[in-house]
Amino acid sequence: xxxxxxxxxxxxxxxxxxxxxxxxxxxxxxxxxxxxxxxxxxxxxxxxxxxxxxxxxxxxxxxxxxxxxxxxxxxxxxxxxxxxxxxxxxxxxxxxxxxxxxxxxxxxxxxxxxxxxxxxxxxxxxxxxxxxxxxxxxxxxxxxxxxxxxxxxxxxxxxxxxxx
Amino acid sequence: xxxxxxxxxxxxxxxxxxxxxxxxxxxxxxxxxxxxxxxxxxxxxxxxxxxxxxxxxxxxxxxxxxxxxxxxxxxxxxxxxxxxxxxxxxxxxxxxxxxxxxxxxxxxxxxxxxxxxxxxxxxxxxxxxxxxxxxxxxxxxxxxxxxxxxxxxxxxxxxxxxxxxxxxxxxxxxxxxxxxxxxxxxxxxxxxxxxxxxxxxxxxxxxxxxxxxxxxxxxxxxxxxxxxxxxxxxxxxxxxxxxxxxxxxxxxxxxxxxxxxxxxxxxxxxxxxxxxxxxxxxxxxxxxxxxxxxxxxxxxxxxxxxxxxxxxxxxxxxxxxxxxxxxxxxxxxxxxxxxxxxxxxxxxxxxxxxxxxxxxxxxxxxxxxxxxxxxxxxxxxxxxxxxxxxxxxxxxxxxxxxxxxxxxxxxxxxxxxxxxxxxxxxxxxxxxxxxxxxxxxxxxxxxxxxxxxxxxxxxxxxxxxxxxxxxxxxxxxxxxxxxxxxxxxxxxxxxxxxxxxxxxxxxxxxxxxxxxxxxxxxxxxxxxxxxxxxxxxxxxxxxxxxxxxxxxxxxxxxxxxxxxxxxxxxxxxxxxxxxxxxxxxxxxxxxxxxxxxxxxxxxxxxxxxxxxxxxxxxxxxxxxxxxxxxxxxxxxxxxxxxxxxxxxxxxxxxxxxxxxxxxxxxxxxxxxxxxxxxxxxxxxxxxxxxxxxxxxxxxxxxxxxxxxxxxxxxxxxxxxxxxxxxxxxxxxxxxxxxxxxxxxxxxxxxxxxxx
Numbered sequence: 024x025x026x027x028x029x030x031x032x033x034x035x036x037x038x039x040x041x042x043x044x045x046x047x048x049x050x051x052x053x054x055x056x057x058x059x060x061x062x063x064x065x066x067x068x069x070x071x072x073x074x075x076x077x078x079x080x081x082x083x084x085x086x087x088x089x090x091x092x093x094x095x096x097x098x099x100x101x102x103x104x105x106x107x108x109x110x111x112x113x114x115x116x117x118x119x120x121x122x123x124x125x126x127x128x129x130x131x132x133x134x135x136x137x138x139x140x141x142x143x144x145x146x147x148x149x150x151x152x153x154x155x156x157x158x159x160x161x162x163x164x165x166x167x168x169x170x171x172x173x174x175x176x177x178x179x180x181x182x183x184x185x186x187x
Numbered sequence: 188x189x190x191x192x193x194x195x196x197x198x199x200x201x202x203x204x205x206x207x208x209x210x211x212x213x214x215x216x217x218x219x220x221x222x223x224x225x226x227x228x229x230x231x232x233x234x235x236x237x238x239x240x241x242x243x244x245x246x247x248x249x250x251x252x253x254x255x256x257x258x259x260x261x262x263x264x265x266x267x268x269x270x271x272x273x274x275x276x277x278x279x280x281x282x283x284x285x286x287x288x289x290x291x292x293x294x295x296x297x298x299x300x301x302x303x304x305x306x307x308x309x310x311x312x313x314x315x316x317x318x319x320x321x322x323x324x325x326x327x328x329x330x331x332x333x334x335x336x337x338x339x340x341x342x343x344x345x346x347x348x349x350x351x352x353x354x355x356x357x358x359x360x361x362x363x364x365x366x367x368x369x370x371x372x373x374x375x376x377x378x379x380x381x382x383x384x385x386x387x388x389x390x391x392x393x394x395x396x397x398x399x400x401x402x403x404x405x406x407x408x409x410x411x412x413x414x415x416x417x418x419x420x421x422x423x424x425x426x427x428x429x430x431x432x433x434x435x436x437x438x439x440x441x442x443x444x445x446x447x448x449x450x451x452x453x454x455x456x457x458x459x460x461x462x463x464x465x466x467x468x469x470x471x472x473x474x475x476x477x478x479x480x481x482x483x484x485x486x487x488x489x490x491x492x493x494x495x496x497x498x499x500x501x502x503x504x505x506x507x508x509x510x511x512x513x514x515x516x517x518x519x520x521x522x523x524x525x526x527x528x529x530x531x532x533x534x535x536x537x538x539x540x541x542x543x544x545x546x547x548x549x550x551x552x553x554x555x556x557x558x559x560x561x562x563x564x565x566x567x568x569x570x571x572x573x574x575x576x577x578x579x580x581x582x583x584x585x586x587x588x589x590x591x592x593x594x595x596x597x598x599x600x601x602x603x604x605x606x607x608x609x610x611x612x613x614x615x616x617x618x619x620x621x622x623x624x625x626x627x628x629x630x631x632x633x634x635x636x637x638x639x640x641x642x643x644x645x646x647x648x649x650x651x652x653x654x655x656x657x658x659x660x661x662x663x664x665x666x667x668x669x670x671x672x673x674x675x676x677x678x679x680x681x682x683x684x685x686x687x688x689x690x691x692x693x694x695x696x697x698x699x700x701x702x703x704x705x706x707x708x709x710x711x712x713x714x715x716x717x718x719x720x721x722x723x724x725x726x727x728x729x730x731x732x733x734x735x736x737x738x739x740x741x742x743x744x745x746x747x748x749x750x751x752x753x754x755x756x757x758x759x760x761x762x763x764x765x766x767x768x769x770x771x772x773x774x775x776x777x778x779x780x781x782x783x784x785x786x787x788x789x790x791x792x793x794x795x796x797x798x799x800x801x802x803x804x805x806x807x808x809x810x811x812x813x814x815x816x817x818x819x820x821x822x823x824x825x826x827x828x829x830x831x832x833x834x835x836x837x838x839x840x841x842x843x844x845x846x847x848x849x850x851x852x853x854x855x856x857x858x859x860x861x862x863x864x865x866x867x868x869x870x871x872x873x874x875x876x877x878x879x880x881x882x883x884x885x886x887x888x889x890x891x892x893x894x895x896x897x898x899x900x901x902x903x904x905x906x907x908x909x910x911x912x913x914x915x916x917x918x919x920x921x922x923x924x925x926x927x928x929x930x931x932x933x934x935x936x937x938x939x940x941x942x
Contacts, residue, residue, distance in 0.1 A: 155875055160426070160846070
């Protein structure tokens with residue numbers, strides 16, 4: 024299959040990646056960009072381990088063809104921490120035991136991050152809805168709800184401090 | 188360790204930072220120079236003779252570096268888990284859909300696929316045996332030529348069942364069926380293999396038993412075990428499904444044949460089709476009681492569909508029989524355990540290991556009995572429950588049994604059991620609400636008579652930092668955190684000072700498999716013992732430097748405390764001196780778990796004796812028009828002994844409950860003539876975030892007296908066990924109709940409503 028150049032901004036840096044037209048965004052991120060934090064749990068859009076944020080929206084990257092991402096802004100789990108400093112959401116996930124094996128965590132983090140970008144005061148229902156496409160087999164979902172609530176509270180108080 | 192700031196406290200897992208930043212590498216994330224992609228060619232038939240196998244065209248494809256059949260395996264062509272009967276690559280016959288016939292390694296995925304397509308196999312399809320009841324008939328064709336289809340048939344008897352049945356006031360007799368269930372770990376099975384500069388075959392394996400993997404790989408390659416090294420990277424869940432080897436042996440074979448590193452990771456469909464499943468059971472159970480509700484006898488005949496190969500069938504049936512009496516004082520018990528070979532999916536270890544099937548039976552029987560006698564389900568359980576000191580039908584004496592009844596009472600209190608009838612039982616004409624409970628026991632550890640041991644190496648350096656080397660695989664269950672907590676606690680340092688070297692057969696001692704809820708006990712004890720050696724060195728130095736007796740000294744938070752007050756000397760200061768003076772600061776310890784020898788009459792083989800007791804109570808809403816069951820509430824009260832890592836304990840309970848809800852309501856591998864019809868996460872439905880109620884969890888902390896670390900117990904398996912029967916009993920309470928088959932999907936519930 025002929026390879027084409029795809030330009031996209033991944034975690035803030037512009038990347039020019041080569042990929043066959045049939046390759047998925049997941050495959051290109053993992054194999055060409057070397058970002059293996061995004062996981063492949065089913066290759067069929069059922070598990071959510073591959074969720075990344077594409078132009079502000081969480082998507083299953085296994086269901087997106089790489090050429091469709093041309094010109095887009097993409098955030099993966101590797102792009103969450105700034106200068107290796109964990110974001111409140113990441114810290115909360117670690118502190119509340121929102122995971123055990125961690126294989127679903129990267130996708131889970133991105134779904135929750137997308138939620139918090141638009142809603143800093145989510146209800147339990149909104150959190151569960153945001154992660155309704157992310158399967159976790161070890162811990163289930165209560166730890167995630169707790170983590171998101173904890174992170175949201177911290178981010179709200181940060182916001183408030185900034186405005187004062 | 189009473190006023191601990193580490194043990195019993197919420198603490199982040201040592202690997203948490205790597206996981207939330209995406210740096211944690213699992214098998215599929217490993218990249219090595221020149222790495223090839225490995226793939227396996229599986230049988231399209233559930234049973235067929237291989238008439239002709241030609242791989243020459245595949246070998247000729249540019250970019251294909253290795254194509255292997257059984258002829259290319261120098262050593263043992265077998266998984267060698269429980270018996271040498273499952274081939275790595277099929278020889279002349281395929282016996283289930285997951286038998287592999289060839290393995291390839293190529294430069295990329297497309298080329299590997301092309302190689303698979305170019306392999307020519309001529310099969311002669313044979314009629315398979317798919318019904319265990321037929322396969323066990325005399326004269327049935329043999330699934331494995333020369334081997335009886337009934338691979339196991341054993342009856343365990345205690346007391347006089349027939350006499351007790353004859354004397355009983357009431358008898359409940361039912362037949363239960365349970366499905367194949369899929370582990371659905373988020374990371375599928377994988378292995379990455381390379382031959383290093385010294386010729387050592389190095390394999391990164393997503394597994395539960397790295398040292399056993401090493402033995403299996405060495406035997407398949409016909410090389411000394413000293414020339415094989417198995418490393419566990421991060422592992423994305425297992426639940427028993429990675430206890431037996433899967434593709435790591437093939438990855439090693441291919442890497443040696445190709446002369447380049449090979450990554451072999453199963454796709455999701457392939458994973459579901461090939462690895463072991465929870466055994467489906469058919470169980471006939473007769474339970475006898477007196478008119479006041481006392482259990483008099485239990486008689487059981489259990490038939491497990493093993494699939495074609497032995498795998499863990501003997502062990503799973505053994506555990507089923509061990510727990511089929513439940514946590515009850517029943518002395519007359521007879522259980523016939525039959526394992527049958529078929530051409531269905533292979534079966535083996537899955538969280539609970541036969542105990543979930545048993546609990547579905549005995550706890551359903553209990554509610555049927557309670558209804559028949561018009562006794563409250565809570566009361567009949569309290570009446571029959573074991574206590575500390577009860578000798579069970581296995582001969583095992585319960586050393587700490589107070590949590591059996593305490594878990595029942597606490598769960599009843601949490602859900603408001605006594606007040607349940609004040610709630611709306613019929614919120615709409617088509618809706619029925621009901622409550623049901625189940626209480627169970629499950630043991631930790633491999634069992635009496637089996638070598639159950641684990642080693643650990645601990646070293647404190649001059650700066651007070653600690654390296655902890657353990658061969659215990661952490662698949663997410665949290666043993667790495669528990670070990671780090673115990674070491675930090677004992678050595679008086681922060682948990683961040685302890686670096687755990689994950690299982691690597693070249694660097695860590697054998698800890699056996701991470702299975703049977705055992706690692707917290709064996710590896711935990713080994714850590715405490717090794718840490719004690721180093722602690723003694725530190726204390727000797729401290730006493731010498733301060734001229735204060737050891738009983739006034741303490742190590743905590745990286746400091747030396749004198750009478751509880753910080754001293755100028757730190758743990759690092761002491762470590763520096765201890766190393767300089769040659770005191771032992773490097774300790775290896777191996778815990779052989781010894782069953783206390785106070786039970787001369789244990790009659791059940793390999794009985795477990797450290798019990799996790801727990802109770803689940805469910806509140807359900809049944810839609811009588813659709814058969815849909817909603818679990819509105821689930822209370823789960825678990826005995827964790829002394830809780831070392833609360834984050835892990837609650838995580839295990841919640842995750843187990845979720846798996847239990849799946850097992851109860853939706854999870855079933857649909858297999859027709861040996862072919863799985865729902866091999867995807869879309870069609871094999873595990874619970875999602877919106878499917879679950881907010882779980883209400885309670886933990887009882889009654890220290891285990893059998894010599895476990897600080898009185899801790901394993902917690903891994905019990906959470907999945909009571910959920911399904913609790914939900915079953917709640918459905919019975921709601922609609923007044925009993926179900927005897929899992930899962931209780933809408934179709935089956937509707938049929939029950941309409942019956």
